[in-house]
Amino acid sequence: MTYVEILIRTILAVGLLLLIPRILGKQTLSNMTFNDFVTSITLGSLAANLAFNASLRPSYIVLSLIVITAMSFLLSLIALKSRKMRSWISGSPTVLIENGKIMEASMRKIRYTLDSLNQALRERGVFNIEEVEYALLEDNGRISFLKKDAYRLVTKQDMGLPQQSQAFPVELIMDGVVVEDNLKLHGLTREWLEKGLRQKHRGKKLTDVFYAVRGTQQQLVFDFYEDGIEQPLDQE
Template sequence: MTYTEILIRAILSVVLLLFIPKILGKQTISNMTFHDFVTSITLGSLAANLAFNVSLKASYLVLALVVFTATAFLLSVLALKNRKMRSWISGSPTVLIEDGKIMENNMKKIRYTLDSLDQSLREKGIFNIEEVDYAVLEDNGEVSVLKKEAYQFVTKKDMGIPQHAQDFPVELIMDGMLVEDNLKLHGLTREWLESELGKKRKGKTLADVFYAVKGTQQQLVFDFYEDGIRQPLDQE
């Protein structure tokens, strides 16, 4: 009975962990603020106990998960409605570099070291701190950087190059399977796709295609099961 109970509890734990983020929102994963960090750790601990700690009643742990999820949800709503509460619940950004100067006092307040700052800048491809005009430590621990104008990339707009409208990419074949919904949604047909494939690669059929996408400029890109590469690179 113990093995059966653990099996049932483990499945229940996984189901709850998959369901709870849908209630709390995607920011629990993508934007890990103080609130989300505490929520994730606590939910993980409760779910682990639910799965394996048979000394605690499953009903108690499920109740704790429900109560904690409801509390976290209410805090999220409160943070959304009230700016002051949002700052207390999720934290607020901290300026690390302002007008090219390192803000030592701000870094001391949050116990952020120069080594951490240098590492964050290197991760963004910045090895010379003199290139930075502003750097801000966001709520989720990431550093946002505004480079000095002299070190910013030149855009098409800066160079006066004509700009064209872009569309969102549409995947037509995934893992060798035709994505019927995307074809219907954009008024496309299987016959049209087969015709376009024939123009690009004669002798090839849809069965040969591993991946196909209609790109941002309406261009069609096909990737085939047989790549024709004699010695593919492989890094172990």
């Protein structure tokens, strides 16, 4: 009976952990603010106890999970309504580089080292700190930066080139299955897809396609089950 109880408790814990982020919103996963960090740690601890700690009554732990979820949801609403409370609940960005100058006092205040700053910039593709005009440590612990004008990439607008509008990519075949809903939503048909396949790849059928997408320039891209690669690079 103990094994059965642990099995049921574990399934309940996983189910609750899948449900709670849907209630709190996607920011809990993508934007780990102070509030989200505390909530995640607490929920993980409570869920672990619910799954394995047979000495605690499940009803007590479920009640704690509900209270934590409600508190986090309430704090999120308060942060949404009040700018002052938002700074305390979610935190606020810290300027680390201003006008190309490293803000040592700000870094000491948040106990952020030069090694951490250089590492964060390298992870974003910046190896020379002299290229950075502004850098901020965001609420979620990530670095945002603005390069100096001399180091920014040239755009079509800078060069005076004509600009084309782009469409959102539409996935047409996923795992070898035609996504009929996407075809209908965008006024496309299976016959149109087959015609596009024949034009780009003669002799191929839809059953040969593993993945297909209509790209940002309305172009069709196909990937087939048979790649024609005899020795893949990751093959041992």
